[in-house]
Amino acid sequence: MEDRIGQALKALRDADSGVDTGADAEVRAVLAFRRQQRRRGLRRAAIPLAIAAASLITIASWQATRAIPRHLTAVQEPNAREVLTPFYPLMQSSPPFERGLLMRITVPASTMRRVGLPVADDHLADQVQADVLVGQDDLARAIRFVTYTK
Amino acid sequence: MSGLEPIAIELQLVKRLLKGDEEAFAALYRAHSGPICRFALQMTGRMDIAEDVTQETFLALAIHGKRYDPARGSVLAFLYGIARNLVLKRFGKERPENASPLLEEIGGDDDVLEDLTRRESIEEVRRAVLSLPQAYREAVVLCELGEATYEAAAWVLGCPVGTVRSRLSRARAMLAKKLMAGSLVL
Numbered sequence: 001m002e003d004r005i006g007q008a009l010k011a012l013r014d015a016d017s018g019v020d021t022g023a024d025a026e027v028r029a030v031l032a033f034r035r036q037q038r039r040r041g042l043r044r045a046a047i048p049l050a051i052a053a054a055s056l057i058t059i060a061s062w063q064a065t066r067a068i069p070r071h072l073t074a075v076q077e078p079n080a081r082e083v084l085t086p087f088y089p090l091m092q093s094s095p096p097f098e099r100g101l102l103m104r105i106t107v108p109a110s111t112m113r114r115v116g117l118p119v120a121d122d123h124l125a126d127q128v129q130a131d132v133l134v135g136q137d138d139l140a141r142a143i144r145f146v147t148y149t150k
Numbered sequence: 151m152s153g154l155e156p157i158a159i160e161l162q163l164v165k166r167l168l169k170g171d172e173e174a175f176a177a178l179y180r181a182h183s184g185p186i187c188r189f190a191l192q193m194t195g196r197m198d199i200a201e202d203v204t205q206e207t208f209l210a211l212a213i214h215g216k217r218y219d220p221a222r223g224s225v226l227a228f229l230y231g232i233a234r235n236l237v238l239k240r241f242g243k244e245r246p247e248n249a250s251p252l253l254e255e256i257g258g259d260d261d262v263l264e265d266l267t268r269r270e271s272i273e274e275v276r277r278a279v280l281s282l283p284q285a286y287r288e289a290v291v292l293c294e295l296g297e298a299t300y301e302a303a304a305w306v307l308g309c310p311v312g313t314v315r316s317r318l319s320r321a322r323a324m325l326a327k328k329l330m331a332g333s334l335v336l
Contacts, residue, residue, distance in 0.1 A: 005322050008275045008329060009294045012192075015272045016295065019191055020184040021204050029179055029205045030172060036209055037170045106176065 023111040024090060027132060027140055030105050035138070080148035087133065087142040088115035100135045104146070112145055160225040164215045179208050182226050185297050186233050192291045193237045195280045203240070207233045227302035234288060234306055241284070278328040286321035289314055 021029075109126040113119045129146040160181075166174035186207050190200035210232045211218075218228045279290055285307075292298040292306060293314065304311045 005326050005329070008271075008325070009279075009290070011268075011272050012275045012279070013295045015269075016188050016192065019188050019197075019200075021187050021201050025201055025205070026176065026179055026183070029183075029208055030176055032205055032209055033172060033175045033212060036212060037172075040213075041170075106173065108180070 023108060023114055024140070027090075027105065027107055027111065027130075027143070030107075031103060031132060031134060031138075031140060034103065034105075083147045083149055084131070085117065085145045085147075087144045088117075089142050090115075090132075090140050095135075095137060097133075097141060098136045100133055100141065103132050103134060105130055105132055107143075111143070115143065117145070157220050157224060161218075161220050164211070164218055164225060167212050168215050170212075175208065175212060178211065178225065182229050183208070185226060186229050189230060189233055189291055189296055190237055192276070192279060192295050193234075193287060194240065195276065199237075199240055203233055203236045206236050210236070223302050223305045227298060227305055230292060230296070230298060230302070230306045238284070275325075275329065278325050281328065282321055282324055286317050286324060289317040290321045290325075293318055 106127050107130050108124065109119045109128050110124040111130065112128065113124065131144050131146065132140050133142040135141045160178070163174045163178050167178060183204050187200050187204045190203035191197055194200060194203075207229055211229060214232070218225065279287060279295070282290065288307060289303060292303040293300060298306065300311050300314050303314045307314065
């Protein structure tokens with residue numbers, strides 16, 4: 001019976017060996033990491049701001065020293081021109097889009113294949129840049145990919 | 151970095167992560183999301199919870215990674231510890247015994263009946279593991295189904311290696327009893 005338990009557990013281990021969260025979950029995780037870092041950055045900035053506000057006392061001086069969230073910028077090579085694909089939806093059905101944020105992130109090229117774009121097998125692990133449209137509910141709604149030409 | 155040991159490379163990634171490096175986050179996620187997702191799935195029986203736990207685990211690493219001590223074990227073992235705490239928090243709300251069954255697509259090939267029988271057997275094993283008391287379930291999931299050594303499991307569970315071994319032995323006995331009742335075919 002000991003052998004059969006070992007075999008049974010091995011069968012379950014083998015059956016689950018391919019289980020992973022997938023490329024779209026990785027995109028969501030990276031976006032969540034960005035939000036976390038932005039919140040932490042704002043919190044860290046809030047301490048000196050509070051000290052400055054206390055020392056300056058006036059509301060005007062407090063407003064002048066308020067932290068402004070860092071704006072995300074695309075990474076561009078010199079003399080390169082950006083070429084964008086159309087947006088591809090990431091959700092089958094989603095609540096109406098009211099407002100959102102466009103975030104530039106780096107994703108594995110395998111993500112392109114997930115939306116139907118051709119990617120050679122030996123390039124699936126390559127890194128590509130993408131713009132992800134995040135809705136008011138913090139869900140990634142659509143993605144477009146960025147390439148550069150000289 | 152090519153001349154460094156894997157554990158030193160991972161330590162560098164963790165240090166970069168703590169400084170907010172997104173590439174380090176993605177690299178660590180890619181390297182370890184699979185084992186962490188499987189751990190959470192096998193502990194809870196729920197893929198939706200497993201995905202949440204996986205993301206929360208890596209976000210927690212970005213905050214608490216300074217507690218990671220490479221002398222005590224690998225980054226994966228540290229991540230297992232975070233994931234375990236998150237899973238245990240979830241258990242307060244959702245017991246794995248109440249988990250809905252996993253839905254899988256059944257292939258349409260010639261061996262569909264054999265395939266179906268095998269899948270049912272595997273799901274029977276999964277249910278048996280899920281029904282184990284938590285202390286025994288996590289030992290089985292870490293050491294038998296996961297990639298943890300006994301030493302790593304002892305670190306994750308906060309107990310001596312001997313306790314891990316005895317829990318595994320007891321867990322196997324409990325699994326044998328449960329699976330014998332179900333006339334397991336594998």
